[in-house]
Amino acid sequence: MFNPIELRKPSTLLEAVSDLATYGFDARIIAGNTALYELAAQGGLDDVHILIDSSRLGLDYIRSGTDGRLHVGATTTFSQLAKNKHCLQGRNAALGEAASRISPPQIRNMGTIGGSISIGLPFLDMPVTLLALDAEINVMSKDGRKTIKIDDFFVDYFTTALNPEDLITEIVFPEEDGSSEKKEEERGGNSQRSVGFSAFIKIGRTTVDFAVINCAVCLEIERHESKSKSPLVEKARVALGCVGNKPIRRRDIEALLENSELNRATIESAALLPVDFEPSPSIHASPSYKKKMITVSVREALYTLLDRMNSATPIS
Amino acid sequence: MRIRTVVNNETLDLEISLSNSLLELLRDILGLTGTKKGCDFGGCGMCTVLVEDKPVFSCITPAWRAEGKRITTIEGVGIRDNHHLHPIQAEMLKNFAFQCGYCTPSMVLVAKSLLQENPSPTEQEVKEALSGVICRCTGYSRYVKAVLAAAETMKKGLELDI
Amino acid sequence: MLTQQKQTVAVGLSIERIDGIPKVTGRALYTRDIKLPHMLYAKIKRSNHPFARIINVNCSKAQELNGVKTFVVGKDFAPMSNEDTPPLARDRVQYLGQAVVAVAADNLQIAERAAELVEIEYEPLPALLEPMLSMSAGSPILSPGLNNFRNVGNYLHIIKGNVNDGFSKADLIIENEFSTVAESQFQMEPLSFLARPDTDGGVTLWATSSGTSKVKYEVSSYLRLDPRKVRVLITFLGGWFGSKEENHLSAVCAALALKSKRPVKLELTRAETMTASGVRHPSIISIKDGISRGGVIIARAIRATYDGGAYGSLGNLMVKNAVMTASNVYSIPNFEVEVYRVYTTRVPGSAKRAPLGFQMAFAIESQMDSVARRLNLDPVDFRLRHVLRNGELNSMGEETIGMSYEVALSKVAKEIGWKASEPPLEYPWKKGKGIALAAKWGYSAPNQASVRVNADGSIDVFAPIIENGQGTYTGILQLVAEEFRIPVEMVNIASLIEGSSSEWGIGTGARASQQMANLGPAVIAACKEAKRSIAHVAASALGVDETDIAVEDGKIYSLSKPSRQMKIKDVFIQGSILLGSPIYVPPHGHGEFRGSSTYLKKIGHFDPKNGQLEDGRASPYYITVAQAIELAVNIETGNVKVMKVAAAMDVGKAINPELVRGQIEGSVMMGLNAALSEELIFSEGSIVNANLADYKLLTSLDTPEILPFILETPYEQGPWGARGAGEASILPTAAAVRNAVYDATGKWINSLPITPEKIVES
Numbered sequence A: 001m002f003n004p005i006e007l008r009k010p011s012t013l014l015e016a017v018s019d020l021a022t023y024g025f026d027a028r029i030i031a032g033n034t035a036l037y038e039l040a041a042q043g044g045l046d047d048v049h050i051l052i053d054s055s056r057l058g059l060d061y062i063r064s065g066t067d068g069r070l071h072v073g074a075t076t077t078f079s080q081l082a083k084n085k086h087c088l089q090g091r092n093a094a095l096g097e098a099a100s101r102i103s104p105p106q107i108r109n110m111g112t113i114g115g116s117i118s119i120g121l122p123f124l125d126m127p128v129t130l131l132a133l134d135a136e137i138n139v140m141s142k143d144g145r146k147t148i149k150i151d152d153f154f155v156d157y158f159t160t161a162l163n164p165e166d167l168i169t170e171i172v173f174p175e176e177d178g179s180s181e182k183k184e185e186e187r188g189g190n191s192q193r194s195v196g197f198s199a200f201i202k203i204g205r206t207t208v209d210f211a212v213i214n215c216a217v218c219l220e221i222e223r224h225e226s227k228s229k230s231p232l233v234e235k236a237r238v239a240l241g242c243v244g245n246k247p248i249r250r251r252d253i254e255a256l257l258e259n260s261e262l263n264r265a266t267i268e269s270a271a272l273l274p275v276d277f278e279p280s281p282s283i284h285a286s287p288s289y290k291k292k293m294i295t296v297s298v299r300e301a302l303y304t305l306l307d308r309m310n311s312a313t314p315i316s
Numbered sequence B: 001m002r003i004r005t006v007v008n009n010e011t012l013d014l015e016i017s018l019s020n021s022l023l024e025l026l027r028d029i030l031g032l033t034g035t036k037k038g039c040d041f042g043g044c045g046m047c048t049v050l051v052e053d054k055p056v057f058s059c060i061t062p063a064w065r066a067e068g069k070r071i072t073t074i075e076g077v078g079i080r081d082n083h084h085l086h087p088i089q090a091e092m093l094k095n096f097a098f099q100c101g102y103c104t105p106s107m108v109l110v111a112k113s114l115l116q117e118n119p120s121p122t123e124q125e126v127k128e129a130l131s132g133v134i135c136r137c138t139g140y141s142r143y144v145k146a147v148l149a150a151a152e153t154m155k156k157g158l159e160l161d162i
Numbered sequence C: 001m002l003t004q005q006k007q008t009v010a011v012g013l014s015i016e017r018i019d020g021i022p023k024v025t026g027r028a029l030y031t032r033d034i035k036l037p038h039m040l041y042a043k044i045k046r047s048n049h050p051f052a053r054i055i056n057v058n059c060s061k062a063q064e065l066n067g068v069k070t071f072v073v074g075k076d077f078a079p080m081s082n083e084d085t086p087p088l089a090r091d092r093v094q095y096l097g098q099a100v101v102a103v104a105a106d107n108l109q110i111a112e113r114a115a116e117l118v119e120i121e122y123e124p125l126p127a128l129l130e131p132m133l134s135m136s137a138g139s140p141i142l143s144p145g146l147n148n149f150r151n152v153g154n155y156l157h158i159i160k161g162n163v164n165d166g167f168s169k170a171d172l173i174i175e176n177e178f179s180t181v182a183e184s185q186f187q188m189e190p191l192s193f194l195a196r197p198d199t200d201g202g203v204t205l206w207a208t209s210s211g212t213s214k215v216k217y218e219v220s221s222y223l224r225l226d227p228r229k230v231r232v233l234i235t236f237l238g239g240w241f242g243s244k245e246e247n248h249l250s251a252v253c254a255a256l257a258l259k260s261k262r263p264v265k266l267e268l269t270r271a272e273t274m275t276a277s278g279v280r281h282p283s284i285i286s287i288k289d290g291i292s293r294g295g296v297i298i299a300r301a302i303r304a305t306y307d308g309g310a311y312g313s314l315g316n317l318m319v320k321n322a323v324m325t326a327s328n329v330y331s332i333p334n335f336e337v338e339v340y341r342v343y344t345t346r347v348p349g350s351a352k353r354a355p356l357g358f359q360m361a362f363a364i365e366s367q368m369d370s371v372a373r374r375l376n377l378d379p380v381d382f383r384l385r386h387v388l389r390n391g392e393l394n395s396m397g398e399e400t401i402g403m404s405y406e407v408a409l410s411k412v413a414k415e416i417g418w419k420a421s422e423p424p425l426e427y428p429w430k431k432g433k434g435i436a437l438a439a440k441w442g443y444s445a446p447n448q449a450s451v452r453v454n455a456d457g458s459i460d461v462f463a464p465i466i467e468n469g470q471g472t473y474t475g476i477l478q479l480v481a482e483e484f485r486i487p488v489e490m491v492n493i494a495s496l497i498e499g500s501s502s503e504w505g506i507g508t509g510a511r512a513s514q515q516m517a518n519l520g521p522a523v524i525a526a527c528k529e530a531k532r533s534i535a536h537v538a539a540s541a542l543g544v545d546e547t548d549i550a551v552e553d554g555k556i557y558s559l560s561k562p563s564r565q566m567k568i569k570d571v572f573i574q575g576s577i578l579l580g581s582p583i584y585v586p587p588h589g590h591g592e593f594r595g596s597s598t599y600l601k602k603i604g605h606f607d608p609k610n611g612q613l614e615d616g617r618a619s620p621y622y623i624t625v626a627q628a629i630e631l632a633v634n635i636e637t638g639n640v641k642v643m644k645v646a647a648a649m650d651v652g653k654a655i656n657p658e659l660v661r662g663q664i665e666g667s668v669m670m671g672l673n674a675a676l677s678e679e680l681i682f683s684e685g686s687i688v689n690a691n692l693a694d695y696k697l698l699t700s701l702d703t704p705e706i707l708p709f710i711l712e713t714p715y716e717q718g719p720w721g722a723r724g725a726g727e728a729s730i731l732p733t734a735a736a737v738r739n740a741v742y743d744a745t746g747k748w749i750n751s752l753p754i755t756p757e758k759i760v761e762s
């Protein structure tokens, strides 16, 4: 039975990580708490006696850093994400979209981005989105700070790359135009830079529901001047949730998209690439239906992106 | 443990236990039974209250989170005396919005929060705001109608928003 | 009752709900909200086997916990008939989740811990989780049931004409099988009970239940108590929908209170409520139609098997719902319906809005469309060709009276734009329209009511009214205001404050949409009796005959000499003097008159061989319902967006039109939920989705535009012509959805719910 005996209310990161270090497995960070009562009822918190409140750490921010990247504090709520202009446009549009598709509204007011990825549930809407957006997770512990790449973050059901003494401080999203320096090198000094777009698609049984399939896609395309030309995809990240023990990337689709022009034909062939794995069945849906929804959601995401690219103002 | 919180504009010093939920604090410690319980781990919306004017599920909010916060429950809406209703309540009554009434306190509160933030919501925005409160009796549409009507009344300033 | 021609003062008007202010301010009291000093909390230990013999129950470890006060077990209760779930299992458990032991402790945490520590040793038996398995030879007998059929608890059979003859003459045979699943009522207030031991050795119970009398008499038999010692109070209910028919839990709570001599509160979790309320009966219904060259159904055979789960739970009434739904609406010369309610080792099938009838209407109205489309006929025209006309005999040989099938069907077809050609929706959405028709029978049950007339002319009503949201407090109040022709503010429903009491007389409660039709007349009769006693006293004062007196608008006057009149308060002065009355004479100008009455409408008898009516009527009245639905299907994902529902219901007379519209809208919404989403999923007898993440309910974002239409074909014996209004409108919804999905996609989905997955995968 869940029987907490002490509440820690750290007001600095150092205090927080020192609490985590002191109590280890005995302690739990409490963010939005939306996952914890159910977890407790299932016996998942029987060993936890110390609660560490993360709400006073000053981690509820969304800001565009001097490095040109978007920094989102771990305790930022879904409501904040869904409203913030940085999360609603360009390369990060999927972030705001995913946040606003998390339902119901009360959960958006409570749940946090940090809690949502720490819990390690493959069907939630944030993990798949962060995977597509190539986010980095900044983590702090008493040993110092580290950065975990999202590709390495999710491990299994209820398991992430976090250690019990780790605190997620923030999630960082690449610049609007991707990691430009490297690209410039790759392009042999060509100064033309890319521009990123993303989209999030959620298929549920009803409007307010967990996803049956969720899909996030982020494409970086060559910046182009005229609208007449199909955009050239430089980099693609296509992520799916609800298919196994962690969100996955469809590297086959990404490979097909990269260096192709995004148009009807590309989209159709990308979406129709056979799903060569068996999605895990759930109470919500069979593997066969999920396979079909993977195709549907990838296609929809790509068409959405094409629309967005076409309506974006071409910048010279 | 002891906390200080403000419930319906009244500052309170309370003794709670660490495992208490905000719902238990309200119903069992303060006897504010207008906030209901309808499910086990969140989702039905019956326990909705406003924390700093934003709707949350009190059943999965730890009571200690109320520390230093402003909580609004249905008991804090509208009643100055037995006759004064908030325009949202008045419109719900007028539009036959509810039936059993079990979801009504939550519906009133989510509507109140919405109209505070967005005094002229569209029908879709109202539906969105109410979507975290399940109502098993009605078809929801009268609730939506009532909230839209209340928005009109409030804009005209016919009633005081309290 | 339909003779009055005057403009009404209350009836037929949409009077504001009298429970409105308590509800919008959060002050309405529900069972969960009531607490008593020194009360204990109870928790139930439930079976984790679908079918097992109980070898041993050991409470000793639990007993040692500090704060544990009392336990009760199965043998603390009198054994009951198969119709009833035992409060706690005795020798064996017959479903997973069945209550076995109950414990009361100082607080809920201790009670929960104690329940965990109770040790029950089981010898598992092979579970019978499907009706077909349960009925097959060699299965263990779950319940004595009926002689000829293994494990069939209830069976009804109606035969009209000769179906085999009909089939042999038919030019086309179309046969389909339809299936429905278990659903939860999911009333928003989980089940709650509070029992207080009383000084006479009896108990007072606050219960989430559908009716005071039911609890009183059932609890007293379970506990072998004089019924006079079981007092029941039912406050506001947070919805009902059939969830509160299982009164065995009241008995458990009462037993704990009597044993511990302390008040005991029993609050079920949502997951427990979903089991303890019982579920909508899963069903398999096959319909075989023989059709003539002219496109007329000349023979129909229906065979319906309902999974009744472990216990009877009103089984006889349930199967009657099924045949009543099947035997009306259409005129088919050769007709047969067979209904089986089968025992299995699953959660008991119980009542949920229009129980068994809902499943039957889904099957029949789906079949009607399948046949019409196959014959290339318009589904509306095809139905109109077959509907029973007033005066015709239905399949039970009962004359059709007061039905409005044609009107209702035409109305909703028109409102939805049935034959209009409309531009297609943008890909991937496809639009579809569907229609369905049905009739709900009216239940007949005894009800008592009394009224008190005060000196100022105000009235208090003491009637066991159950207010679960439908608005019956308000509706009954309107009847009383009308009867005395006084403003509604002058009438008070005593139940409003503390709930309804079993001590006010027999109350069948909020079941089977019967309150207005059966309690309503009792209330009106009580008013009339009160008026008679006023007239009796006033007669000599006014110097006219008793029968010449009218009581109206706070005045008492002579009908023949209207100038002779007096006020009610003056009667008390006159009355007490004139009669030399033995009653207490209150201070000048005060006093009270009482009137009370009982109402029960008799119904007829059936020939057990063929279910044909022998005398009287099968049902006092029927309620016609028709619905037309417009929806859009996303043909890629299978998601359905219902856009518009036109729903007509003939309630005889809408005492309060807005309340009736509310019933239509709520029924439609619940029907849409069942059509598109709700399904309790079982694994080895265990409900695996007893939570809102997995048992999906529609929200405000899914709600369509619902256009409710009230039709008013009076039912002569109803109050002001009223019939019931609570359940009927759920009957056609699921079939109308299914038929619309076909219209949009060309796919027939014959099983509920019509999930996105089924649409895509079929």
Ligand SMILES: Cc1cc2nc3c(=O)[nH]c(=O)nc-3n(C[C@H](O)[C@H](O)[C@H](O)COP(=O)(O)OP(=O)(O)OC[C@H]3O[C@@H](n4cnc5c(N)ncnc54)[C@H](O)[C@@H]3O)c2cc1C
Binding pocket: A028, A029, A030, A031, A032, A033, A034, A035, A036, A054, A074, A075, A101, A102, A103, A104, A107, A110, A111, A112, A113, A114, A115, A116, A117, A118, A119, A123, A124, A125, A126, A162, A166, A167, A168, A169, A209, A210, A211, B041, B042, B043
């Ligand atoms: C009714 C309901 C509906 C929902 N609907 C959706 C939906 O539509 N889509 C969706 O994606 N999700 C949905 N969710 C799930 C919800 O998103 C998660 O419960 C939520 O994201 C968890 O975040 P939290 O802040 O509440 O975390 P908490 O519950 O506070 O914590 C969750 C876990 O994360 C750990 N943790 C929290 N913060 C940190 C940190 N900074 N560093 C390290 N560890 C940390 C905690 O210790 C804990 O183990 C729903 C939940 C409910 C109850």
Ligand code: FES
Binding pocket: B036, B037, B038, B039, B040, B041, B042, B043, B044, B045, B046, B047, B048, B057, B058, B059, B060
């Ligand atoms: S009680 Fe259901 S959401 Fe809180």
Ligand code: FES
Binding pocket: B098, B099, B100, B101, B102, B103, B104, B134, B135, B136, B137, B138, C188, C238, C239, C469
């Ligand atoms: S009015 Fe009953 S749940 Fe909404």
